[in-house]
Amino acid sequence: MDTIFALATPLQPAPLAWMRVSGPACAALAQGLGLTFGPATAAATLDTELGPLPLRLWIARAPHSYTGQDTLELAFPGSPVLVAVVERWLAARGLRPAVAGEFTRRALEAGKLDLSRAEAINALINAQSDAQRREALGDMRGDFARALAALAETLRALSASYEVAFDFSEDEIETAPFLSLAQGLAHIRNDLANLCAMPSPRQRHTIPQVALFGVPNAGKSSLFNALLGRRRSLVSDVPGTTRDPVVAAAKLGEIAAELVDLSGVGASDSDRGRFARRARDAALKADVLLLLCAPGQSAELESEFEVLSREDRSLPGRCLWVWTKSDLAPDATMVQTPVECLAVSAHTGAGLAALARAIEARLAAAGTAPHSTLREGASRSLETLSRAAQGMRQDPPEATAALVRRALRELDEALLQQAPGDVLDFIFTRFCIGK
Ligand SMILES: Nc1nc2c(ncn2[C@@H]2O[C@H](COP(=O)(O)OP(=O)(O)OP(=O)(O)O)[C@@H](O)[C@H]2O)c(=O)[nH]1
Ligand SMILES: [Mg+2]
Numbered sequence: 001m002d003t004i005f006a007l008a009t010p011l012q013p014a015p016l017a018w019m020r021v022s023g024p025a026c027a028a029l030a031q032g033l034g035l036t037f038g039p040a041t042a043a044a045t046l047d048t049e050l051g052p053l054p055l056r057l058w059i060a061r062a063p064h065s066y067t068g069q070d071t072l073e074l075a076f077p078g079s080p081v082l083v084a085v086v087e088r089w090l091a092a093r094g095l096r097p098a099v100a101g102e103f104t105r106r107a108l109e110a111g112k113l114d115l116s117r118a119e120a121i122n123a124l125i126n127a128q129s130d131a132q133r134r135e136a137l138g139d140m141r142g143d144f145a146r147a148l149a150a151l152a153e154t155l156r157a158l159s160a161s162y163e164v165a166f167d168f169s170e171d172e173i174e175t176a177p178f179l180s181l182a183q184g185l186a187h188i189r190n191d192l193a194n195l196c197a198m199p200s201p202r203q204r205h206t207i208p209q210v211a212l213f214g215v216p217n218a219g220k221s222s223l224f225n226a227l228l229g230r231r232r233s234l235v236s237d238v239p240g241t242t243r244d245p246v247v248a249a250a251k252l253g254e255i256a257a258e259l260v261d262l263s264g265v266g267a268s269d270s271d272r273g274r275f276a277r278r279a280r281d282a283a284l285k286a287d288v289l290l291l292l293c294a295p296g297q298s299a300e301l302e303s304e305f306e307v308l309s310r311e312d313r314s315l316p317g318r319c320l321w322v323w324t325k326s327d328l329a330p331d332a333t334m335v336q337t338p339v340e341c342l343a344v345s346a347h348t349g350a351g352l353a354a355l356a357r358a359i360e361a362r363l364a365a366a367g368t369a370p371h372s373t374l375r376e377g378a379s380r381s382l383e384t385l386s387r388a389a390q391g392m393r394q395d396p397p398e399a400t401a402a403l404v405r406r407a408l409r410e411l412d413e414a415l416l417q418q419a420p421g422d423v424l425d426f427i428f429t430r431f432c433i434g435k
Contacts (some may be wrong), residue, residue, distance in 0.1 A: 001069075003024060003026065003029075003101055004096060004097070005019065005020065005023065005095050006019070007020075007434055008020050008434040009078065012080065013079055013080065015079045016075050017075070017077070018075050019074040019075075019076075021095065022103055025093065025094060026069075029072060029095075030072060031161065033045075034083035037059060038059065039059060039061055039064065041057065041059070042059065046086070048082075050082075053086075054077075056074070057074055058071075058072070061072070064144070065111065066107055067107045068109075068110025068111070068112045071315055074086065074168065101266075104118045104431060104435055105428050105433070116139060116374040116376070119373060121140060123136040123139065123329065125435065130313065133396065139374075141317045144378075145374060151411070153256045155188050155407065158181065158184045159405055162181060165178060165397070178397060185389055185400070189388075189389045202325065208249075208258070209259075209285065209288075210258070210287065211282055211286035212290050213262055213279065213304075214291055214293060214294075214324075216239030217237065218297060218324055220233075221233035221235045222324075223324060223344065227259060227356065228248055232248050232261075233261045239264060243275050245260050245263070245278065246261040247259070247260050253356065260282055262278075262279035263284065265279050266301070266304055280307075286318065289319045290319075290320055290322050291305055293321065293322065293323055293324060294324045294328075305319070305338060305339075315394065316338065320342065320358055320359065321338070321343060322344055323344070324346065326343040326344055326350055327348050327350065374414050377415075380410050381407045381408075385403070385407040388407065391403070
């Protein structure tokens, strides 16, 4: 088998660069550096065209490593030029660069971890919110898989009871055994639904939300109407015009979304926080948050943004800063903003198309949030169980029993974690190189 290498840290100047190497050539590589190949950390020097390069090495022998193979990890000063030097040295010894997720795939093939844990690692790296990070860490510990396995056992017992009930009751479905089966089914369905409920902001609502946030008179309602192409929200020069959130369906490029016009927040808020609290809560739940700033409002908006960011540290990734009323102050964009910014005018329409494209890009990125084969299997099984639970009053018991059997098979298949090769290929292309 090939020996692979990949940089595990970003390619940029940094105190350290970290290179991972996995495969049978590791022993020869270490020996070439004058080291014996055993589990250890060691220091060595690599002769390079630039002079001697100090290396720190972590050696792990098969099968006691992440991939289950002989493994070397090299740390050295984090300069992109030195990274290229080390990569050339490795390539000259017959090693090849790893493709995306190849280390984790080798770990999977060596039985070092199962698919749900492999996916959890990827989900953790790519998580967009603390809720997703918590979920991924739980999945890495196997919490979800364990809970699902326990549920599968309860479902197996229920499925067996259905078969037994047929033997005793000819065609009476209102009899006691069938009623208790119905109760059992409802319980398991609820437990599975609770288990599948994911707390990430994206999944709380199926249609993504784009919220317009800012201090009073920022031009939120005007921009809301302009993005919608019709007058839905009240516009006035009296600060504090919008009170309760106004929600409307909109199409941004290819993506259907809900626009949410919020009440103004900040020191000039005339309601002493009553509506502002609702606006902040809605802002935290949004998939994309537009921070609207009219000329002269940036200090106040920035402190509001800081308050929100303290509540959810992943918020900046979902925000766009929008300079409004660009017809009044065309050079507002010269001021530095904490997140990516654009300028628009709801009155002239300037910048609206670019804003719509930027929002669409954010929504598309949010749509590629990490996913897991195990959770998909669990959701499939939940759908089947829900159909069984809904139909059990009117359907013949055989039909319900068949659905219960199918839901159990779906859970078992998900827990078996045996994905065909092409599915694995697809899963691992979503990993980063070096993982
Ligand atoms: N020149 C100019 N004025 C604008 C623009 N957008 C909004 N305004 C004006 O700014 C004022 C406030 O606009 P709104 O859209 O009601 O502002 P808001 O942020 O919704 O205000 P509240 O709901 O009170 O928080 C109105 O007088 C608008 O006509 C713009 O692009 N250019
Ligand atoms: Mg308004």
